[in-house]
Amino acid sequence: MKHESLRWNPGTQEWYCARCGRSSGCVDEPEAQLQLEKYECSLPSVEGQSGAPGTETMRLIRKPYKMKLRTERSGVRFQAAQAENGDSAIQLELFHDTVSALKPYTLSFEVLRGTTTTQIKSLLELMNERIVGVIVTAKEK
Numbered sequence: 001m002k003h004e005s006l007r008w009n010p011g012t013q014e015w016y017c018a019r020c021g022r023s024s025g026c027v028d029e030p031e032a033q034l035q036l037e038k039y040e041c042s043l044p045s046v047e048g049q050s051g052a053p054g055t056e057t058m059r060l061i062r063k064p065y066k067m068k069l070r071t072e073r074s075g076v077r078f079q080a081a082q083a084e085n086g087d088s089a090i091q092l093e094l095f096h097d098t099v100s101a102l103k104p105y106t107l108s109f110e111v112l113r114g115t116t117t118t119q120i121k122s123l124l125e126l127m128n129e130r131i132v133g134v135i136v137t138a139k140e141k
């Protein structure tokens with residue numbers, strides 16, 4: 001038996017090892033013991049380097065710290081516009097200057113040819129009613 005000090009955590013409703021802190025995810029004690037038996041009873045900090053089972057979990061937990069994704073948001077409104085060739089388009093209008101990536105650009109959406117003015121109007125109404133903002137996140141390099 002690797003984990004000898006199993007305790008019940010009423011908060012998460014599962015058994016956990018008081019020594020290494022690993023939680024079982026089980027309500028049933030013998031089952032929890034069995035579940036935990038797959039892992040060594042070692043402190044989480046050492047475990048990551050040992051390559052023992054459970055390493056995957058550690059990696060997943062650490063990941064968010066590595067990726068520092070910058071997200072910028074702005075409220076938006078859509079309006080009818082015309083593309084260079086005279087075709088109908090829908091232009092994205094940003095309420096705030098908070099999205100630096102989009103600052104030098106005007107973003108428009110090309111509308112399917114043959115779309116009537118009435119269709120564009122109802123499309124705009126729906127978009128403006130339901131789409132409230134734009135979220136721009138830099139991709140991980």
Ligand SMILES: [Zn+2]
Pocket residue numbers: 002003004017018019020021022040041042
């Ligand atoms: Zn343990």
